Every structure is written in structure tokens, then in C-alpha cells.
Amino acid sequence: MPVAYAYSEELIEYADKLPSNKGRASRVNALIESFGLMDKFDGIIRVKPCTQADLEKYHDKNFIKFLLTGDDGLDAESETEGEESDESYEGKDEPVSKEALYGLHYDCPPFDGLEKYVKLVAGATLQCADYLVSLLDTDIAQNTSKVAINWTGGRHHAKRAACSGFCYVNDINLGIQRLRTKFDKVLYVDLDLHHGDGVETAFAYSDKVKSVSVHRYERGFFPGTGGMNTTSRSVVNIPTKYGLSDKSFIQIFDTIIVAEKEDFQPDAVVVTTGCDGLARDELREWNLSFSSFEYIIDQIVNSWKLPTLLLGGGGYHTLDTARCLAICTAAALNVPDRKQWVEIPMHDYFNEYVKDNYSLRVESHVRHNTPDENSEEYLKKLADYFEHRR
Ligand code: V1S
Ligand code: CA
Numbered sequence: 075m076p077v078a079y080a081y082s083e084e085l086i087e088y089a090d091k092l093p094s095n096k097g098r099a100s101r102v103n104a105l106i107e108s109f110g111l112m113d114k115f116d117g118i119i120r121v122k123p124c125t126q127a128d129l130e131k132y133h134d135k136n137f138i139k140f141l142l143t144g145d146d147g148l149d150a151e152s153e154t155e156g157e158e159s160d161e162s163y164e165g166k167d168e169p170v171s172k173e174a175l176y177g178l179h180y181d182c183p184p185f186d187g188l189e190k191y192v193k194l195v196a197g198a199t200l201q202c203a204d205y206l207v208s209l210l211d212t213d214i215a216q217n218t219s220k221v222a223i224n225w226t227g228g229r230h231h232a233k234r235a236a237c238s239g240f241c242y243v244n245d246i247n248l249g250i251q252r253l254r255t256k257f258d259k260v261l262y263v264d265l266d267l268h269h270g271d272g273v274e275t276a277f278a279y280s281d282k283v284k285s286v287s288v289h290r291y292e293r294g295f296f297p298g299t300g301g302m303n304t305t306s307r308s309v310v311n312i313p314t315k316y317g318l319s320d321k322s323f324i325q326i327f328d329t330i331i332v333a334e335k336e337d338f339q340p341d342a343v344v345v346t347t348g349c350d351g352l353a354r355d356e357l358r359e360w361n362l363s364f365s366s367f368e369y370i371i372d373q374i375v376n377s378w379k380l381p382t383l384l385l386g387g388g389g390y391h392t393l394d395t396a397r398c399l400a401i402c403t404a405a406a407l408n409v410p411d412r413k414q415w416v417e418i419p420m421h422d423y424f425n426e427y428v429k430d431n432y433s434l435r436v437e438s439h440v441r442h443n444t445p446d447e448n449s450e451e452y453l454k455k456l457a458d459y460f461e462h463r464r
């Protein structure tokens with residue numbers, strides 16, 4: 075069961091600095107280690123920073139220069155008057171700051187270690203893609219799963235020349251491009267609560283990459299894109315309402331996502347798992363437990379059996395994200411006794427789990443009194459819509 079895991083002390087140290095997810099990478103990694111999963115991987119991908127040239131394979135050169143050094147080398151005049159930004163409406167001659175131009179503010183503030191962070195996170199996804207690319211054709215033809223995991227990746231909102239929504243560079247697009255050097259067709263599956271807008275934009279006109287995102291969709295909900303009618307040949311947007319339950323999530327997967335995969339016949343798969351749909355997540359939008367993620371990851375990895383790149387994405391309840399990603403890792407590895415795991419093993423962050431009595435699968439993770447606004451009728455409407463357009 076070849077599953078490779080992207081890790082280095084440096085990757086965890088710098089991923090821990092991400093302002094929206096401080097300390098998450100170390101909790102996720104430590105929990106995976108504490109369940110003894112490190113010994114079960116086929117290989118540990120020793121992550122090193124990627125190069126500036128690697129980032130420029132998808133991103134705009136000036137943007138990357140500014141992100142890495144704080145200076146894009148252009149004079150300020152090129153960003154004054156006439157740029158489409160909120161500031162330019164205020165007074166038409168007012169300059170737009172470079173930070174605003176490149177989205178390096180609000181949700182994406184600069185932080186200490188940013189340069190190393192982006193090179194390591196993108197480097198991890200690229201090295202995972204390289205691992206899959208370097209598989210022998212005989213390995214690929216075999217009826218086993220082939221997986222590479224980077225839980226610090228999955229930065230799906232970053233654009234070619236701008237940071238967006240806690241995402242500084244789009245490691246997913248870089249990874250898909252790298253996978254495409256060997257695999258003809260790549261299916262992208264985005265399970266994060268938010269719409270995978272940055273990936274959709276990058277490959278919207280490609281016949282070779284199909285992006286499927288299931289997400290919360292409502293006026294005013296970030297990023298505001300991903301309505302059902304924005305679906306095309308290579309873009310499948312599955313908008314959902316408040317309170318999505320495990321049952322509805324699994325139904326969407328089993329009906330729409332599986333059918334889109336069958337229709338496309340991909341040669342490789344990239345998944346952004348995203349744990350911000352969990353019931354106790356700070357965003358409190360969906361109402362999912364770990365079991366639906368476990369089921370979906372198990373299906374993708376162990377039933378589809380295609381070369382698969384698993385990435386992280388969102389997740390703002392740090393310890394539940396660690397629980398969920400540890401369970402997903404065990405599912406990818408097909409660890410048979412994982413269903414019997416009930417307690418958090420002793421490890422560096424063990425004491426932080428005291429509130430839930432050190433348990434792994436806490437029943438209260440699902441808010442039982444939260445209605446699932448995705449009614450049977452609504453789910454059927456979604457399924458019918460996608461069936462008719464195939
Ligand atoms: N949803 C949401 C959300 N929450 C915040 C936020 C909260 C506290 C802060 F101190 C700063 C920001 N921002 C947002 C969203 C971006 C969500 C990104 C999700 C990322 C991911 O999980 O999909 C994957 C990695 N941004 C907005 O809603 C935009 C604003 C409209 C509101 C917040 N302000 C700060 C900027 C503009
Ligand atoms: Ca999504």
C-alpha cells in the first residue's frame with residue numbers, strides 16, 4: 075500500500091507560523107506520529123524549500139518577487155489610478171498600495187517567516203507530485219493505491235498574482251501542473267467548506283483538468299463564487315446550504331462526485347480535504363464528523379486506486395483537524411484496527427485534549443440539534459442537474 079508522507083522539521087516549524095492556523099501543523103503531525111503511522115508509510119518525503127523559479131511556473135513573477143522580498147522591482151506609478159480596487163473609487167488619483175495589489179493584507183497579512191513558509195509548503199506539494207510522477211508504470215498498473223500526503227498544502231484561494239483567503243501561493247495548481255508532466259488527465263476534488271476558486275480559475279479552460287468543489291454557497295459567504303450555474307465541462311460546482319450532515323456529504327460524494335470521476339476517467343487525483351466543515355469548527359457552517367471524511371478518503375484511495383495527492387486546506391478547530399487528518403491518514407494507509415482507536419495516545423500535545431477527556435472520536439462533534447438545510451429535495455435537484463449535463 076504505497077503511501078508517502080511529506081515531512082521535515084522545517085516544514086512543520088514554518089507551517090505552524092501561518093496566522094490563520096498557528097500551531098496546527100505540529101498538532102496534526104504529532105498525532106499522526108503518536109498513532110504509530112510514521113512506520114507504516116512507504117516513504118517519508120524529506121521536504122525542502124522549492125525555488126523561486128518553481129513558484130513562477132504558475133505565479134506572476136512580480137507577485138512572487140514582492141511576496142518573497144517585499145519589493146517587486148517596479149516603480150509605484152504602475153499601481154496608481156485606474157486599478158480596480160476599493161481604494162481607487164475613493165479618490166481617483168489615490169495610489170493603491172502594493173500590499174493591496176497583491177492581496178497581502180487583511181486575510182493574508184505578511185508574517186515572520188513568510189518566504190520560507192511559501193517555499194516549504196509549495197515545495198512539499200511539488201515533492202509529493204514528483205513522488206507520484208516517478209512511480210513506475212508497472213506500479214501504477216498494479217491494483218493498489220499510490221498516495222502522497224501534504225497536510226500543510228491545499229491553499230486553494232491563491233491567484234496567479236494575488237494572495238487570497240489565508241492562501242499565499244497556490245501549491246495545488248503547482249502540483250497539478252507537475253502531475254500533468256506524466257498523467258494526462260487530473261481530477262481535482264475540493265472537500266473544503268469554501269469554493270476552490272483559485273484552482274477553478276487556473277484550469278477552467280483545460281480539457282485535461284476537471285475541478286470539482288463542494289462548498290457552502292450563500293450571498294456574503296467567502297469567496298462568493300461557485301454557484302451551480304457556473305459549472306462547465308471542466309468545472310463542477312456543488313453549492314450547499316447550512317448544516318450539511320455526514321449523510322448529505324456522503325450522498326453528494328456517492329452520487330455526483332463519483333459520477334463526475336467516472337465520466338472524466340482521470341489518470342491521477344488531487345484532493346483538498348479541508349476540515350472546516352467539521353461540526354465544532356469555528357466557522358460553524360457544516361455539521362460533519364470525522365466519519366464522512368474517513369469514508370470519502372477511503373473510497374478515493376482504496377476504491378479508485380489512482381495515483382492520489384492528498385492535501386490539507388482549512389480547519390480552524392485545531393485539535394479536531396488533527397483528529398480528522400490522523401483518521402484520514404489511517405484510512406489512506408488502510409490501517410484495519412483504526413475503528414478501534416478511541417483514545418488520544420500520549421504525545422507532546424496530549425494535555426491539550428483534556429476538555430474531551432482525551433478521546434479521539436467524540437460523539438458531540440456532531441451538533442445534533444442543528445438542522446441540515448440540504449433537504450432530500452435539494453440534494454435530488456443537485457444530482458438531477460449534474461446528471462442532465464453529463
Ligand atoms: N469565512 C471566513 C473568514 N474569516 C476571516 C477572518 C477571521 C478573523 C480574522 F482575524 C481575519 C479573517 N476571513 C474569512 C474569509 C476567508 C476565509 C478563507 C478560508 C480559507 C480556506 O479554509 O478555504 C482554505 C485554506 N474572508 C472573508 O470573509 C473576507 C472578508 C471578506 C472578511 C474578513 N476581513 C478581514 C477581510 C474581508
Ligand atoms: Ca470546497
Ligand code: ZN
Nearest residue numbers: 266267268388
Ligand atoms: Zn475553507
